Amino acid sequence: MQNKGFVYVASKYYEFIQAARYSATSLKDFWPDSNITLFTHKEWISDDDTNIFDCIVTDEVPNHKRAKLWALDKTPYELTCYIDCDTHIEHEDIQKIFEQYDIDSDITITKARRYAASIESKFKGGELTDHCGLFIYNNKLHTLNFMKQWWLLYCKQDEHKWNWDTDLYPEYLRKWDMWTYWWLQNKTEHKIKRSYFSNPDARWNFVYVYDKKELNGTEAVIHHQPVPRRS
């Protein structure tokens, strides 16, 4: 098992494998020795992909919009940086990303911005505070179990097999994996210890609608922008 590496997951829409290549190429540009694992579908793999990705996993990868959650507990690394496909690397400080991980925690994550969220992140029962598009996590058993529970609960959520008090937690949360994460972290025994990227954390996950002021005069390392779907 290698120590540290990045995990990309591309499933359901072909645009995601294109985006994963785009992002991973930028990662290799700024950190040629980085370890990258891709979870995707066999039929989407091209010959060149082995030049970008060090490890490609296709066995049993579900054709699912949140295959990401399925893949998380199957990381080959002791310390993993999960990164959404719809990102690219812009700065050589990417080589320092694992220094952001707080060893006293299980997961290090960036904060979500309410003003930049696709939905109202604050509701009667709480607030979605963590951005689940990029995070670093360890491979301790309880952490990997959390990732597994995240996938299992999201499936129930998506299939309407898990319902909640919509007075406290609005129904519009159903499609979001951030909601599943919030629930597991705040309402279950599966919760893991969380820490945040150091300020300005936005430079490690700069979503395209963020205010530039969030960077505090620094340069963004990772840029995050949704993949347009053509199908």
Added chain:
Amino acid sequence: MDYTHLPRKIQNPYWGNNEKTQVICEFNYEGGPVVTAAVSDTNDGNPDWKEIFNIWTSEQLDELTEKALREDHVQSKKIQELKKDDIERMKVDALFSAKLDAFEIDEIKNSKNRAFKSKIRKAKTLLEVTAYASALIMLENAE
């Protein structure tokens, strides 16, 4: 279904013109539909008009009209913002698609020229993407 015989309430009235000779309101039929109506007085005296002024004064209708205009203004502003957001999103999507397409080209994908590849990724317009992509392809082919 004939609903006009059903008991009904008049609600949400406001002036329909500047001359204040017309009132727009809703007739809410019990167990039936809610119908928007324009009510004016007639020479013989329109009972609907009388009913409206039995419930509301002319001053109250002034206030309700102001409120309706304000709400309408907020609504149209929201629609304009949404349209603007849609256009902006389409532009951003087109730009990102162009970048993805550029990186599907072998000369760009396999290039070691990190600076040029970064310029393509950071491009703010389609023209910039095309220009840097073309320049990089030419550089790669010249080597």
